[in-house]
Amino acid sequence: MTQLPLLALTMGDPCGIGPEIAAKAFHSPKAHENMRPLLVGDEATMARAVETTGVPLTIRTVSSVSEARFTPGTMDLLPVSSLAPDEVVPGAPTARTGQAMIDAITRSVDLALSGECDAMVTGPIHKVAMKLAGSEFHGHTELIASRTRATEFAMMMAGDRLKVVLVTIHIPLQEVVRQLTPAKITDLISLTARSLTERFGVESPRIGVAGLNPHAGEEGLFGDEESRLIAPAVETARALHPECAISDPLPPDTVFFKAAEGHYDAVVCMYHDQGLIPFKMVHFHDGVNTTLGLPIIRTSVDHGTAYDIAWKNIASEGSLLSAMHMAAMQARNRIRR
Template identity: 55%
Template structure:
């Protein structure tokens, strides 16, 4: 087995959620070890307790450094970052203690990715209430990762085999969306999407569709003028910068055309505009990936599922897809770095 397989750091997520279970259900598959070297950032005792819920026979092995694992199917290599008592950690209930723990897992994995000690991070679900109880000012992964990596320009992409959507606004009340949208932030999202599709997904000339905001994309101003005054100027500016962007398109049709393969991604104006069609197609295998960071980050596209935590009903499909996507992105970036190094070497020789 190739020892150069990328090391993928998997953060355990909320200890009171289904993160520990889907880790067991994913890392019992030999196919994961054929493509990468997975390391869990989490809690060894909680992972051990989760064996009961999943009928897992995987061994839990504590390691100190990411490259110290055996990386063999049948064992989970974990960097132990908390010492929670499973008997006192109530499944399905957020707490300040679990909130502090899940943030620590994310921060440690992020720092190691920044230091190039791991190739990518894959995050299991966290709970906003647990984060708030811990005193965190963040409501989720994206903003926490952006600050930890000093990233100002970033975007959320939801990706599957048939559809990719990228959001201009994320967790914004619907009534506030028209007030926040501007040609500048739409252009920034198009730019980040185009660059990420090239570098992280290996697409030479990405085709990007931009959705309108209003029904029928405004119908020439009959149903709103945001398309004419805000979205179209951003698309035109993107074209002037050399990006293969088009729109604004009516939101009720553009996802159909994108799913057929006419476009590599759809830039969406608000959260539900993109996530409703995406989850209709990729409810069990969708992946959340943050674009614009100096590290690779993919994530499951679901929450902590408190209602089924500990029942053995968790579906690992999204985590498996997130690991696979992290590996593909790492390979694309590694290939790009190799090409850049070869080009620099060639220039030196000349």
């Protein structure tokens, strides 16, 4: 690779903390370490974010990626919307601000698909804002998967010490067992194995698999989902990936500690909070959301729009900087192969 990875960053929801943390991130010396960042968003909104945060940052507007210069202390900005200052009210998204948010996402996806950038990094968005803009999608992942025509994809929450992947996500707990199948679990273990190698450079991944029930069912005393659903999936995944070390279903109260101590490269979890609670205990300030299975590299902050503190110069840019560095790392690993 002759040049540093080029990242397209979306500003996120203009009515949330996205513009502020983007301004702070671009001001950080870490923003230009081993990468070239380009902000895709709204010029007036980002100018206001620079003023609100008080960071000494110059905005350079470009009409194409080729015009960007990636100079420290400067934000190269590719505008995709023209919002008036009075249109952006903290915590009060509208159809116009929602559309600006969506346009930044779709433009960044297209830049990644065309090869004009090596990865995209997304700021926080809100489902209400997407709905106001008339989007049929509920969030980033569905929108990006549709635009890239991806059919197999999953969310990984990733940090230096812990990485978790979820079989089921935003559904009630009573629905989890109904949606778990051996095929679905096998597919996610397989996707995790491939992604650890292709994106994270792990040649022989070690994957911990969390059981569903306390003590992983205690040999059927507390449930049979481990033997009926999860163990068969593990056996199939082992046959598909002999290069991987894939655990039997493990007690959820210990597998995350073992992973954080370095025994596993990732943990496959059966439901949302099973993985997100331990992950945020370890990586609340620097966690990254990355989407596996896409034809492009996409990382994101692991938090929301935080409407309650938007435009108050309170929000931390830590997760965004971590997402930028993880995107650049994945781009380097993919290009090397």
